[in-house]
Amino acid sequence: MGSISIIGTGNMARTIGARAVAGGNTVEIMGRDQSKAAGLAKALGGGTTTGEWGAAPAGDIVVVALLHDGVVPAVTQYGDALAGKVIVDISNPFNSAFDGLAHREETSVAQEADRAAPAGAHVVKAFNTVFRHVLEKGRPDIFIAGDDAQAKASVEAFIASLGLRALDVGGLKMAHWLEGVGVVTVGLANHGVGDLNFSLGVTGLPA
């Protein structure tokens, strides 16, 4: 089992934290508001600790569970404290109509975070295609993208510890298209599919 730090104290931090604890991982919560971080750590239990915002995370894997426009600023602010870490970007940079991305360029929060990250850190995109409450209770497939094979392998092992299946879609530039899968998932929900109780995954195998 692994050692995970989560930057953020919101719903996704709680959901991933709870599954991480249940999967036997060591978990650290880092929040701008130390009392919120302490409250979440207590709620998660299982020896979850809190770290100081901006300090070196205890975990080998650092899940950035912030709103999409907070990810790159946080990675920039942490700076060298993230050296050598595997940074997981889970964000969905939706536009205001939820039918496209906030950035028009063919990039992704993950690629921008990778540019902002210190030497020796590697960003992996994961978890962004899954609705929070499906991640809480379901068995959704988790798509991942990243350039560093070792970083991706460690994220795959973390995902396996949650009882979930990681599906590798390729290099970090594929994070743009995974953000697009997030757009498609919300599009389906907005057009009558599944009452949010679904996710996209590998299916439809021929008989």
Place this chain on the structure above:
Amino acid sequence: MGSISIIGTGNMARTIGARAVAGGNTVEIMGRDQSKAAGLAKALGGGTTTGEWGAAPAGDIVVVALLHDGVVPAVTQYGDALAGKVIVDISNPFNSAFDGLAHREETSVAQEADRAAPAGAHVVKAFNTVFRHVLEKGRPDIFIAGDDAQAKASVEAFIASLGLRALDVGGLKMAHWLEGVGVVTVGLANHGVGDLNFSLGVTGLPA
């Protein structure tokens, strides 16, 4: 059951044509090479006819089963012959590395075909996320996108006649992101998932 014309005589034309005939639809094949069209029509059986390239299609739904860079030229060439038709774009405009789209802009073959189509015609994106041999034998989910509700409903009915489930992701601008789902599907296949025997669909429902 519906009345379908297929522009093209390649693998996707054959596969969609075979399922269409099996689903009780009336099918017409239109190919630049009239003898290829006649050969495919004969192979499909079930009263499949051939039409003349560029003439008004017999079908209410016109599936353009050409390589991606042939779709807009064909729609342009058909011109007013497509007036009032529902045009189905199934293409995947992959770049040469198969890790992105051939167009860098946030558009899609479907949107460009819609611009090229005559008044009263409506383009629906569908079938592009499915590998041909999965479509041949499997039960993959079929994502669709389009701006005209009636056109989309008729494509949904056609898909239902094939024994498949149509999943509406929204307006035609979502065709860009469905082309992205095509990129993700190929990315998965190129990174060890499923030996091409899979498709993306709605799954992972919570217990």
